[in-house]
Amino acid sequence: KAGVTQTPRYLIKTRGQQVTLSCSPISGHRSVSWYQQTPGQGLQFLFEYFSETQRNKGNFPGRFSGRQFSNSRSEMNVSTLELGDSALYLCASSFRASGTEAFFGQGTRLTVV
Amino acid sequence: DQQVKQNSPSLSVQEGRISILNCDYTNSMFDYFLWYKKYPAEGPTFLISISSIKDKNEDGRFTVFLNKSAKHLSLHIVPSQPGDSAVYFCAASQGPNAGGTSYGKLTFGQGTILTVHP
Numbered sequence: 515k516a517g518v519t520q521t522p523r524y525l526i527k528t529r530g531q532q533v534t535l536s537c538s539p540i541s542g543h544r545s546v547s548w549y550q551q552t553p554g555q556g557l558q559f560l561f562e563y564f565s566e567t568q569r570n571k572g573n574f575p576g577r578f579s580g581r582q583f584s585n586s587r588s589e590m591n592v593s594t595l596e597l598g599d600s601a602l603y604l605c606a607s608s609f610r611a612s613g614t615e616a617f618f619g620q621g622t623r624l625t626v627v
Numbered sequence: 628d629q630q631v632k633q634n635s636p637s638l639s640v641q642e643g644r645i646s647i648l649n650c651d652y653t654n655s656m657f658d659y660f661l662w663y664k665k666y667p668a669e670g671p672t673f674l675i676s677i678s679s680i681k682d683k684n685e686d687g688r689f690t691v692f693l694n695k696s697a698k699h700l701s702l703h704i705v706p707s708q709p710g711d712s713a714v715y716f717c718a719a720s721q722g723p724n725a726g727g728t729s730y731g732k733l734t735f736g737q738g739t740i741l742t743v744h745p
Binding site: 518520545546547549556557561562563564569570572602604606608614615617618619620621 | 676738
């Protein structure tokens with residue numbers, strides 16, 4: 515069974531640009547969550563999607579958004595990038611509806627210059 | 628407000644001995660707990676979980692203990708192997724039956740760097 519796939523693995527963007535990250539969950543998993551990992555803040559929850567609906571959102575500005583498609587694949591978008599958005603962005607998929615075993619992808623390392 | 632805390636930033640253990648990683652939480656709504664292992668520049672790998680209705684769960688070399696009254700959990704690795712060297716995160720959620728603001732949300736500790744020496 516294939517794991518969670520995130521693309522791209524690495525990305526360098528300029529301040530002010532926007533970026534879209536992609537996540538393909540484990541087959542059969544309908545819940546997709548996104549996390550940001552930084553050295554200072556650790557792993558922080560961004561949002562969760564289930565059946566194309568955002569059901570939960572963490573404490574991030576509106577520049578961070580996402581969506582989920584009918585095949586459960588998900589994208590997250592960050593607009594007007596800031597230097598502080600440099601982080602490892604992780605996607606996790608779960609079979610059950612909420613907050614239990616989540617399986618993570620390898621992440622996308624975003625660097626904003 | 629850190630609701631999940633791992634107070635030991637690092638732990639060093641000899642191969643073959645026991646590794647004990649600790650985690651404390653403050654939110655009494657948490658009732659499902661997980662441990663993840665992470666290598667640099669990779670995503671966390673799920674290790675083991677425990678529901679609040681249990682006080683112990685074992686999977687091979689890994690055992691998680693939960694003390695609800697103390698709001699404390701620990702991960703025991705026996706015997707420790709050099710390949711176990713990584714960052715270990717504990718995480719908590721309100722469990723599969725909670726809704727609303729719990730959906731999909733795991734709250735993580737800051738991690739403990741485990742080094743197992745040969």
